[in-house]
Amino acid sequence: MYVILGASGHIGSVVIDALRASGEKVIAVAHSADKAAAIARDGIEPVVADVTDTGQLRSILQKGRRAFLLNPPADIKGDTNAGELKTASSIAAALEGSGLEKLVLVSTYGALDGAGIGDLSVLYEFERLVKATGIPVAINRGAYYFTNLDMLLQPAKETGRLLTPFPEDMKIPMVSPRDLGEAAAARLRSPSEDIGIDHVEGPERYSFADVAKAFSSRLGRPVRAETIPRERFEEYYLGLGFSWAAARCYAKMAEVTIDTGFEMPTRRHWGRTTLDQHLEALQENQ
Template structure:
């Protein structure tokens, strides 16, 4: 494999990274798929990817893998909610950025989030803002794709929806930008192959914004029974998250992230738009079951 032709894809067995890797392979590119478990990448291996089993917390091993490629897709892996997510995700983000700083790459793309901003204990908003800044400090052309609210966050609502309700911390009527991981992966694959001057922040969302009333309606249509929305009061957010298995630190950070998001942040005027609708995603979720999406 020629270094000139290789794309390194972190999180290649996940929701977004797998789409990036498959798309690049379909276009005839060489792909080095970075995964933690080779068994989960058998389809990519069959499709022609070079599988690299690397712990992204191992800076030297990750840098050596990055140096095998020409361009790289960087995604900070989510930490289990049972631990201090901010601390663990900050650790891996720092290690990835340190690996990139010493790598010989011509372009990188960072997967980030709407509302990324400096702060303390606000979950992905602050962790990924710092990730953007740390990676961007390297002398490598850097593109950043900030994704809207992931449809995969709705997967955990399937069992509730089967019982006729869903719960949320968002106001039921509030429309928020949402996006399918497939569309995020396709957008990332496109930007990875664009010229070196295609850098900076772009935003990616689905065809339109949706409310949780619309989420309930999509479940109701697919399940063919009524589904209502139950809104959790702010005073109960953290206790509700802890009951769901979140650590104390993770529950606090996630609640703060929702609180800051509801306070508003700069929205893009002309985002990149995917094609997957809420109804299409929910229909697929119901057909395949949450286990296929989690």
């Protein structure tokens, strides 16, 4: 039996579909009754749980043999750093006494020790807390999600501009959540010895100039990428609806990523989904 956190999300739903296709039984953890009802079908036991309720989550994990861990994103209108550290700590604490034989954890490219650096520091801490439990853990560090681009498509259609903190010509590893889900499902089923850090990215890297070109093709109008000056990073995130606390973390994350660049890891899993394929599916579902 596999326990899947974030079962109704972009990644968790793919993990469930892949396991179910292999005939595996799944406990699917969702945060609301509506989400749980939507994923209920043969071979899937939906469970509603609050991951900050450590005792409740432990009782669910104890029913499984292996588990997929994903730290849910906090509301951008609040303090994302504090909220995500809280859920990470609760999930890790729930693993104590769970009896699980193996874990698969989704993290991010560039995860590093620190504070207030958005996903980079939060997910590094999540990795550290989970490894400290002593349960064998396979960590999949994912590249920049294609879904981060979804909210930018409509503004690009309206204005012909694609605003980004990144230099327009900076090549960025990007990945489809579908590829992340399939990679996670494969490691959930792999031998217990398959642990440690792998990196997951798509078949090619893209700059935001490449993204603008893809947007232009999809929208049927010219779109140009424009790099936001560093002194306006926080203002940019505030304009997207982030709180001051969240905007500061995300601005710092962008700064660190630009300054350090993207690693070329030796252990890498290549996904199959291209940017054009992601955008095509996005438009079909709108």
